[in-house]
Amino acid sequence: MDQEFDAHLQELRRGTVVLACLRLLREPGYGYALLEELGRRGFGAEANTLYPLLRRLEKQGYLTSEWNTDEARPRKFYRTSPDGDRLAAALSADWAALSASLSSLDDPAPEEG
Amino acid sequence: MDQEFDAHLQELRRGTVVLACLRLLREPGYGYALLEELGRRGFGAEANTLYPLLRRLEKQGYLTSEWNTDEARPRKFYRTSPDGDRLAAALSADWAALSASLSSLDDPAPEEG
DSSP, X not given: OXXXXXXXXXXXXXXXXXXXXXHHTTSOEEHHHHHXXXXXXXXXXXXXXXXXXXXXXXXXXXXXXXXXXXXSSOEEEEEEXXXXXXXXXXXXXXXXXXXXXXXXXXXXXXXXX | OHHHXXXXXXXXXHHHHHHHHHHHTTSXXXXXXXXXXXXXXXXXXXXXHHHHHHHHHHHTTSEEEEEEOSSSSOEEEEEEOHHHHHHHHHHHHHHHHHHHHHXXXXXXXXXXX
């Protein structure tokens, strides 16, 4: 059962990593630095899920990317697009609404109506 | 892009429905009544995802079930198991931690260490 237990926790976290990436990448950043920052901030992202997620968000138009070749090792820098900002705002609003709903769970049920 | 936009919002909600079910089913309840209550409380659950979820949570041992045949129409009542209570506690703790992490996103990055 431990595996299923963890799967439920993972599911809860997954949506928050998208929001965290969109917020953090308002300042351009590359994959590995973002991975480290997500870790420091308590989002349990792993490379094998984060890197495909970044590519997916770019493909969907929520991130843009640019190669930085100033240093010896070229790096792909991602940045949140205007559509990505809109998605982040919607996710934040949803998170706040869900938090309120979760807080209400110990209250009596709302009236039917 | 609207479809992808919605998919990200759905993903954020999905984990919260599990937690809401486990909390609400501390009082035994049947599928349709739970669906209505989730709606009233602002969790956007739909029958075609909620019913399979309840069966899955039962199979995983987080819910127990019992048929109530007192009325004309027999109904399957679900109830949160002790393991379900433990999962709900872990999900609640994770939600609180993720809320704190999300709130920190507009702060400067924590020191590397």
